[in-house]
Amino acid sequence: MTIAEVCKRCGVTADTLRYYERVGLIPPVGRTRGGIRDYTETDVNWITFIRCMRSAGLQVSALVRYVALFRKGDASLPARKAILVQQRALLAKRLENLRDVLGRLDAKIANYEERCAVWERKHLRK
Amino acid sequence: MTIAEVCKRCGVTADTLRYYERVGLIPPVGRTRGGIRDYTETDVNWITFIRCMRSAGLQVSALVRYVALFRKGDASLPARKAILVQQRALLAKRLENLRDVLGRLDAKIANYEERCAVWERKHLRK
DNA sequence: CTAGCATGTGGAGTGGACTCCAGGTCAAGC
DNA sequence: GCTTGACCTGGAGTCCACTCCACATGCTAG
Numbered sequence A, B: 001m002t003i004a005e006v007c008k009r010c011g012v013t014a015d016t017l018r019y020y021e022r023v024g025l026i027p028p029v030g031r032t033r034g035g036i037r038d039y040t041e042t043d044v045n046w047i048t049f050i051r052c053m054r055s056a057g058l059q060v061s062a063l064v065r066y067v068a069l070f071r072k073g074d075a076s077l078p079a080r081k082a083i084l085v086q087q088r089a090l091l092a093k094r095l096e097n098l099r100d101v102l103g104r105l106d107a108k109i110a111n112y113e114e115r116c117a118v119w120e121r122k123h124l125r126k
Numbered sequence C: 001c002t003a004g005c006a007t008g009t010g011g012a013g014t015g016g017a018c019t020c021c022a023g024g025t026c027a028a029g030c
Numbered sequence D: 001g002c003t004t005g006a007c008c009t010g011g012a013g014t015c016c017a018c019t020c021c022a023c024a025t026g027c028t029a030g
Helices: A003-010 A014-023 A041-055 A060-070 A074-125 B003-010 B014-023 B041-055 B060-070 B074-125
Strands: none
Touching: A003 A014, A003 A041, A014 A041, A041 A060, A041 B074, A060 A074, A074 B041, A074 B074, B003 B014, B003 B041, B014 B041, B041 B060, B060 B074
């Protein structure tokens, strides 16, 4: 699969895909004799996974550590799990906070609803 | 209240407080004759609010717009409400995504739990 | 009144995560 | 063989949200 096809499928730019590979966010991608990247379905799965985690705010550095461990084989299973568990905890904390802030925002909006209504009545009467 | 006291109360650095004021993330803070910032309780409330929203990822630019409108008085109520509503929608979307990613992460961890156990049995037997 | 610490300002620097660019290959159609 | 468009690499640039710095001034304790 060419980089352009992967871009389309995953909704990322070629620059981003090359960047991901360069910093180790995904394992190295195979090449044709000409040196052109030839993505496999497995590569696409990695990209999808990384995009998913990044979309939730997991740091590149943590994911890089994860991918590096992955490349060392089964002996790294516990270490990889540890990373996931730790990231999960961070994520849960942020989720909790977002929930809380959303609540506050809703309260504030309700308040505005009120005040806007009052303000409009005042101006209609005028 | 001095900037140092506000720092302690709000858990931010003085640099950050000055930065917030400089870019308009909070309304201008009053000064003593000597030119030193003298925060009121209202100022602290603003800082708390901004910190809260920032912690949920609302962009500085959106909050700056909000604060700027606030300073224009009641006529800006509807515009301010519009910003809040829009930001709330974005936040809800991100919340939804975090929830989803958390679920995937949990599934992945459960999978690791399994595979780690297998791996350990293999190594204990050895 | 002076030492010394808290604050002030304007501006430069940082870290994270891309994003863009120049200058050079590769490959498919004519 | 040649043109043309996709791809390559290494490195520089961008954006965001702070964070740090240097140097100047304010205030308080002795």
